[in-house]
Amino acid sequence: MNMVNEQVEQWGVFELSLEGPDQGNPYRDCPLQAAFRFGGREVKTAGFYDGGGTYRIRFMPDRQGEWRFETSSPVPELDGISGSFVCTPPSAGNHGPVRVMDEYRFAHEDGTVFHPFGTTCYAWIHLNQGMQEKTLQTLADNGFNKLRMCVFPKHYAFNSEEPDSFPFARREDDGFDHTRFDPAFFAKLERRILDLQKLGIEADLILFHPYDKGHWGFDRMDAEVDDSYLSYVLARLSAFRNVWWSLANEYDFMEEKKPADWDRLFRIVQEEDPYGHPRSIHNGTRMYDHGSVRFYDHAKPWVTHLSVQHWDVTLPPIWRREYHKPIVIDECCYEGNLPQRWGNITAEEMTRRFWESIVRGAYCTHGETYTHPDNEIWWAKGGRLYGQSPERIAFLKSILEEAPAGYKPIPGIYDVPTIGVEDEYYLQYFGVHRPSYREIPLPEDAEFTAEIIDTWEMTITKLDHTLRGRSRLQLPDQLYTAVRIQRVR
Numbered sequence: 001m002n003m004v005n006e007q008v009e010q011w012g013v014f015e016l017s018l019e020g021p022d023q024g025n026p027y028r029d030c031p032l033q034a035a036f037r038f039g040g041r042e043v044k045t046a047g048f049y050d051g052g053g054t055y056r057i058r059f060m061p062d063r064q065g066e067w068r069f070e071t072s073s074p075v076p077e078l079d080g081i082s083g084s085f086v087c088t089p090p091s092a093g094n095h096g097p098v099r100v101m102d103e104y105r106f107a108h109e110d111g112t113v114f115h116p117f118g119t120t121c122y123a124w125i126h127l128n129q130g131m132q133e134k135t136l137q138t139l140a141d142n143g144f145n146k147l148r149m150c151v152f153p154k155h156y157a158f159n160s161e162e163p164d165s166f167p168f169a170r171r172e173d174d175g176f177d178h179t180r181f182d183p184a185f186f187a188k189l190e191r192r193i194l195d196l197q198k199l200g201i202e203a204d205l206i207l208f209h210p211y212d213k214g215h216w217g218f219d220r221m222d223a224e225v226d227d228s229y230l231s232y233v234l235a236r237l238s239a240f241r242n243v244w245w246s247l248a249n250e251y252d253f254m255e256e257k258k259p260a261d262w263d264r265l266f267r268i269v270q271e272e273d274p275y276g277h278p279r280s281i282h283n284g285t286r287m288y289d290h291g292s293v294r295f296y297d298h299a300k301p302w303v304t305h306l307s308v309q310h311w312d313v314t315l316p317p318i319w320r321r322e323y324h325k326p327i328v329i330d331e332c333c334y335e336g337n338l339p340q341r342w343g344n345i346t347a348e349e350m351t352r353r354f355w356e357s358i359v360r361g362a363y364c365t366h367g368e369t370y371t372h373p374d375n376e377i378w379w380a381k382g383g384r385l386y387g388q389s390p391e392r393i394a395f396l397k398s399i400l401e402e403a404p405a406g407y408k409p410i411p412g413i414y415d416v417p418t419i420g421v422e423d424e425y426y427l428q429y430f431g432v433h434r435p436s437y438r439e440i441p442l443p444e445d446a447e448f449t450a451e452i453i454d455t456w457e458m459t460i461t462k463l464d465h466t467l468r469g470r471s472r473l474q475l476p477d478q479l480y481t482a483v484r485i486q487r488v489r
Contacts, residue, residue: 118146135382143394336369
């Protein structure tokens with residue numbers, strides 16, 4: 001059988017829909033795969049059962065021109081189906097999936113640098129549709145470009161609502177059939193991933209988490225169920241270009257799983273995602289031997305970058321010396337006023353932690369936890385933002401986007417954390433220090449402009465004279481000041 005030709009943009013989604021058997025358990029008993037070929041290149045991707053006798057295969061083409069495909073399956077109705085489609089140029093704003101660029105940065109596949117300035121809404125897709133729409137509108141009005149979110153629902157502080165659907169199908173006894181998935185749940189998840197894509201936001205999907213405590217049992221499934229769940233998620237979602245994989249949130253709090261389990265799950269994600277989306281794992285902050293938190297071994301080849309929970313955002317240089325991979329401090333505490341230690345830092349402190357991360361060559365992720373009469377707290381449920389840090393984080397993002405692509409931390413210069421390009425560009429941040437002036441050692445054979453940045457008021461004041469050689473720079477003697485110095489000739 002030969003399928004009709006159609007067109008799909010580069011890094012878009014080609015979807016092949018097939019009719020097949022719906023008796024027995026098609027999720028388990030009807031494997032499906034397709035090989036996609038472009039010239040001498042072949043990419044294999046798994047299909048999945050979507051309920052109602054419908055099977056789907058999704059593919060994200062990364063080269064323009066004609067792609068040909070052929071299916072394979074032990075089920076006769078699904079086997080040997082071939083066809084082709086044409087991959088066209090990407091539409092405006094489509095830069096392809098995000099990749100690791102070097103040990104400091106990320107970039108889209110077309111080379112566009114990507115600076116992750118994310119936020120956290122763990123359970124937003126498990127709320128009612130009105131709350132989901134409110135969350136999307138809030139995201140549209142702010143500068144965040146990555147969203148940390150859970151696939152499984154949470155049963156945790158300030159968040160105990162029962163979702164309308166789950167990844168697994170319900171049984172008659174109100175438990176779950178771990179051999180069958182719920183297509184309605186995944187259709188909702190996919191719709192929201194695409195909504196984020198339209199907003200230019202990466203969906204950082206948390207695949208496992210410990211916030212269940214046996215309420216549904218998703219935190220303590222056996223290895224066979226974990227593996228089949230991952231394979232199904234990967235088959236359905238890998239073709240969306242704005243997906244990241246976070247194996248777990250606070251993985252070390254899931255005591256039923258051992259290091260070898262996480263290694264196995266990582267390998268499944270690595271091997272069954274044909275597109276190599278970013279892969280990470282997030283740690284808790286329980287103190288272990290020597291007073292440190294317990295990191296997963298980020299040096300392992302299936303980890304693309306560090307996803308860290310730590311309150312001390314001055315530590316990235318230490319982590320980088322060990323792992324040589326990009327660092328995202330995905331949880332540094334949250335702006336808010338909850339009684340928990342992790343949920344009550346000020347907007348000033350959240351903004352400071354973002355700046356401290358950036359000038360050390362890392363990234364940071366936002367979260368907000370202000371009390372609400374209906375427990376509509378952004379970090380858990382989404383909805384609205386009430387804090388003062390988001391606009392200041394967007395201001396920092398705009399400054400970093402203007403930095404030269406080759407910037408990196410400059411150790412040992414000035415005794416102030418600095419990123420830049422030697423003799424060309426410097427961005428440094430004083431944070432809680434408030435000098436009235438600084439001596440700036442610049443080359444004698446070049447001229448530089450200097451700008452004083454008030455990171456809280458979001459103002460940039462350019463000096464009316466240029467700098468050359470060792471220069472004295474007058475500063476405002478106030479907290480949260482940054483300086484940007486750029487070569488003009």
